[in-house]
Amino acid sequence: MQSTDERTQPTSAPDTGVGHVAPLALLVDDARAGCPRAFEQIYRRLAGHVSSYLRWHRASDPDGLTNDVFAQVHRKLPEFEGDDQRFRSWLFTIAHHRMIDDRRRASRQPPVQGDVGNDEGIGCGDVEEDAFAVMAHDQVRDLVAVLSPDQRDVVLLRIVADLSVDEVARMLGKREGAVKALQHRALATLRRHLEGHALV
Amino acid sequence: MTFLDLSPRDAEDILDGGHLPGRSDLACVLELAAFMRATGEVEPAPPMRAELIYLLGVGAPPATN
Numbered sequence: 001m002q003s004t005d006e007r008t009q010p011t012s013a014p015d016t017g018v019g020h021v022a023p024l025a026l027l028v029d030d031a032r033a034g035c036p037r038a039f040e041q042i043y044r045r046l047a048g049h050v051s052s053y054l055r056w057h058r059a060s061d062p063d064g065l066t067n068d069v070f071a072q073v074h075r076k077l078p079e080f081e082g083d084d085q086r087f088r089s090w091l092f093t094i095a096h097h098r099m100i101d102d103r104r105r106a107s108r109q110p111p112v113q114g115d116v117g118n119d120e121g122i123g124c125g126d127v128e129e130d131a132f133a134v135m136a137h138d139q140v141r142d143l144v145a146v147l148s149p150d151q152r153d154v155v156l157l158r159i160v161a162d163l164s165v166d167e168v169a170r171m172l173g174k175r176e177g178a179v180k181a182l183q184h185r186a187l188a189t190l191r192r193h194l195e196g197h198a199l200v
Numbered sequence: 201m202t203f204l205d206l207s208p209r210d211a212e213d214i215l216d217g218g219h220l221p222g223r224s225d226l227a228c229v230l231e232l233a234a235f236m237r238a239t240g241e242v243e244p245a246p247p248m249r250a251e252l253i254y255l256l257g258v259g260a261p262p263a264t265n
Contacts, residue, residue: 052243056239067246071255074255144236156236159237161240180212181208186211191226
């Protein structure tokens with residue numbers, strides 16, 4: 001058993017400051033070995049993506065759920081095996097299941113008027129110059145909400161989680177062909193709705 | 201099978217972050233995909249809560265109600 005002081009130092013992925021980005025696989029190895037600093041670096045690198053994914057799904061508390069996701073990641077990390085991309089896929093699988101649990105919980109509660117999640121943190125950088133950045137974020141989410149649940153899952157996993165077709169297929173228990181058909185129909189639907197939108 | 205000249209290959213390219221030069225008819229979905237992708241990249245990590253910090257073994261036990 002390592003002491004707390006020993007465990008706060010990464011074993012193979014030093015954080016040397018600006019300009020150095022430790023490979024995710026090394027951080028995962030160190031975090032699995034019990035280094036909290038490595039886990040914090042993983043959190044800083046990927047928690048925003050997870051939070052954004054949950055926000056797009058209109059999770060009730062994206063920031064809290066993101067913390068829950070990473071708590072589960074921490075608990076299950078000793079069981080994890082794989083490379084960077086496999087870790088990312090595993091992380092979003094956990095996030096996806098948390099989102100489904102949250103959705104079920106929310107469906108059992110009476111709706112709260114205007115409660116569609118927290119917009120903090122969205123909309124900075126170059127994207128503000130985009131046509132979509134001038135739309136209220138809720139409007140863009142409303143657009144995504146026209147998709148069927150399966151289509152929405154595929155599109156958000158492909159775009160926001162940045163997973164490949166085969167990773168999404170594995171995660172959702174579908175064939176690759178089915179995922180491709182869902183993403184095709186989803187984009188066709190979004191395009192049809194966008195063409196009727198005043199800003200595009 | 202295509203929907204309004206959006207082929208399965210187009211859909212794949214859009215979701216892979218491609219640019220599809222010369223397809224101005226698909227600009228709207230390309231911009232939407234780019235916007236959605238960017239939200240994940242620019243969103244800061246939310247603050248770690250006490251429970252998670254405690255789990256890492258570097259913080260005090262979270263307060264209980």
